[in-house]
Amino acid sequence: MPTSVSDRTGYWDRYAEGRSDHQASREEALKGAFGWTQYPGHGPGDEILGHPATTLELGCGRGDAVAALAARGVAATGLDLSPVHYARARERWRDLPCAQFVHGDAMDYLTQTDKEWDAVYSIWGAVWFTDPGELLPRVHDRLAPGGRLVFAHAPAVPGAYGVQGMYGGGFTGRQVWIYRWAYEPDTWSSILADHGFTDIHARVEPAPEPGLLGTLIVQSRKSRPHRMDDLTSSKV
Numbered sequence: 001m002p003t004s005v006s007d008r009t010g011y012w013d014r015y016a017e018g019r020s021d022h023q024a025s026r027e028e029a030l031k032g033a034f035g036w037t038q039y040p041g042h043g044p045g046d047e048i049l050g051h052p053a054t055t056l057e058l059g060c061g062r063g064d065a066v067a068a069l070a071a072r073g074v075a076a077t078g079l080d081l082s083p084v085h086y087a088r089a090r091e092r093w094r095d096l097p098c099a100q101f102v103h104g105d106a107m108d109y110l111t112q113t114d115k116e117w118d119a120v121y122s123i124w125g126a127v128w129f130t131d132p133g134e135l136l137p138r139v140h141d142r143l144a145p146g147g148r149l150v151f152a153h154a155p156a157v158p159g160a161y162g163v164q165g166m167y168g169g170g171f172t173g174r175q176v177w178i179y180r181w182a183y184e185p186d187t188w189s190s191i192l193a194d195h196g197f198t199d200i201h202a203r204v205e206p207a208p209e210p211g212l213l214g215t216l217i218v219q220s221r222k223s224r225p226h227r228m229d230d231l232t233s234s235k236v
């Protein structure tokens with residue numbers, strides 16, 4: 001099965017071009033900018049990242065969540081594959097000294113960088129669109145000890161798990177497709193544990209109204225190495 005995606009960059013650029021929310025004022029964009037669910041003002045906020053000094057968002061789009069963290073002093077980096085999204089985010093938030101934007105693919109970037117972050121997160125972003133078997137070791141490697149990986153996207157369609165293919169140009173448009181990965185919360189917990197993550201909490205956050213689609217939210221950590229005195233006392 002091919003794991004590459006046809007014209008991913010073009011797909012995400014067209015997605016970025018189609019969004020009108022980049023026209024919102026900066027004040028509006030920052031208000032409630034940090035949310036995990038598709039319902040504005042609903043669900044947890046950035047508290048589930050803990051108290052990071054450094055963060056990396058994988059697939060940051062227009063960069064509002066990065067800006068919200070940077071505005072309160074977090075050294076916040078946003079990475080995005082789409083040149084359109086990257087350019088807009090950079091232009092819009094260029095006066096925030098703690099915000100940094102990078103153009104690139106999540107796998108490539110994490111493989112090449114030697115930086116570490118206290119929290120890596122993805123809001124309906126690159127984690128959804130990258131094979132977890134390839135991505136999770138890279139994220140684990142670049143997290144500081146005790147650092148958190150948190151991500152959110154749509155819950156799996158019941159019975160449809162693993163890689164999902166989607167035509168991005170409609171059925172009469174250009175031959176473009178992308179892949180997403182979908183699992184139930186329990187399966188996400190096992191996948192993360194298999195990749196060395198701990199303190200895993202995977203769930204579907206209910207929608208604000210009964211009957212509407214909820215949001216998959218997954219929290220996890222990279223464990224801290226044991227201190228020598230912990231090891232000594234455990235032998236007694």
Ligand SMILES: C[S@@+](CC[C@H](N)C(=O)[O-])C[C@H]1O[C@@H](n2cnc3c(N)ncnc32)[C@H](O)[C@@H]1O
Pocket residue numbers: 012013058059060061062079080081082085104105106107122123124125126129130
């Ligand atoms: C659905 S949008 C979400 C954007 C933003 N997080 C938000 O909540 O508005 C998905 C974003 O992920 C980016 N993306 C998808 N795959 C990526 C990858 N492999 N590496 C980096 N960014 C990626 C896309 O360019 C797009 O901006």
